[in-house]
Structure formats: C-alpha cells, structure tokens
Amino acid sequence: MSEKEHRVSRRQFLNYTLTGVGGFMAAGIIMPMARFALDPVLKKEAGTDMVAVTQVKDITNEPKRFDFKVKVVDGWYKSEETKSAWVFKHESGDIIALSPVCKHLGCTVNWGGDKAHPNQFYCPCHGGRYDKDGINIKGTPPLAPLDVYQSQVKDGTLYLGKAKPHGGA
Numbered sequence: 657m658s659e660k661e662h663r664v665s666r667r668q669f670l671n672y673t674l675t676g677v678g679g680f681m682a683a684g685i686i687m688p689m690a691r692f693a694l695d696p697v698l699k700k701e702a703g704t705d706m707v708a709v710t711q712v713k714d715i716t717n718e719p720k721r722f723d724f725k726v727k728v729v730d731g732w733y734k735s736e737e738t739k740s741a742w743v744f745k746h747e748s749g750d751i752i753a754l755s756p757v758c759k760h761l762g763c764t765v766n767w768g769g770d771k772a773h774p775n776q777f778y779c780p781c782h783g784g785r786y787d788k789d790g791i792n793i794k795g796t797p798p799l800a801p802l803d804v805y806q807s808q809v810k811d812g813t814l815y816l817g818k819a820k821p822h823g824g825a
C-alpha cells in the first residue's frame with residue numbers, strides 16, 4: 657500500500673468518526689427537544705374518558721346535582737378536577753345530565769333557586785333562568801341553553817363524558 661493511499665484512508669476514517677460522533681451528539685440534543693414539543697400533541701386528549709357518576713336507581717324525575725372527579729392532563733401535569741351535573745330522568749325515559757355552568761358569564765345554576773320559578777334552573781349572578789331541559793328563558797341574560805354531558809348507562813351505572821352544546825351531544 658502506498659503512502660498516499662494510507663493518508664486518504666486516515667482522512668476518511670477521521671471523516672467517518674467525526675460524522676458519527678457529531679450525529680450521535682446531535683441526536684442526543686434534538687430527540688428530547690422533539691419529544692418535548694410533540695408529546696402533548698400525540699397523547700390522547702385529556703378528559704375524553706367516561707366517568708362513573710351515580711347509580712341509575714338514584715336518578716329521579718327531579719333534577720339532582722351530582723359531583724364527580726375527572727382526570728386532567730396539561731402537558732406533563734396531571735390533576736383531578738371536580739365537576740358537577742344536574743341529572744334527571746326525562747319524560748321520554750332518557751337520562752339528561754346538564755352542565756351547571758351558566759351560558760351568560762359562567763356562574764353556577766341551581767335547580768329551583770328562584771322561589772318565583774321553582775321548576776327552572778336559576779343563576780343567582782344576573783337572574784338567568786332555564787327550563788328543566790336546560791333551554792334558556794327568553795328575556796333573561798343567557799343567550800344559549802345549558803351544555804349537555806355525553807352520557808352512557810352500563811350495568812346500572814351512569815357514566816358522563818364531556819359537556820357539549822345543547823343539541824350537539
């Protein structure tokens with residue numbers, strides 16, 4: 657082997673070594689950054705799971721408030737959030753679960769909270785009212801019906817999912 661061939665070979669070896677080490681170091685820096693940026697996007701959307709709320713036998717024709725906890729994932733931060741629903745058995749036999757969040761400015765509504773309108777949901781903040789189905793009463797501040805929770809009954813238990821706009825559940 658000539659000396660010239662030997663020099664070229666060493667240069668190539670150095671090139672390969674530096675490229676390999678450089679690539680390895682670049683991957684070590686880029687991979688955690690890429691994972692940090694993409695992981696929350698690739699993860700399953702938080703709060704999509706149905707949560708057991710109550711036994712169906714405890715649901716009556718009169719709206720009753722039930723509190724339940726949902727797991728919330730924000731990036732890598734996991735926590736539990738308490739939610740509420742006004743649940744009742746509709747004349748049709750369906751179980752309805754309404755969000756208690758007023759569609760005016762977000763206060764919490766109560767069933768029968770206004771003595772003058774005992775069979776309605778009442779928001780004490782600005783006097784907003786909704787009928788039993790959660791439809792906003794004309795002439796009161798809310799401009800939309802209460803949101804409705806996605807619901808499912810399994811083995812005598814009511815499960816609730818996300819609250820969606822009325823008619824969109």
Ligand code: FES
Pocket residue numbers: 758759760761762763779780781782783784797798
């Ligand atoms: S927040 Fe409910 S009426 Fe205004």
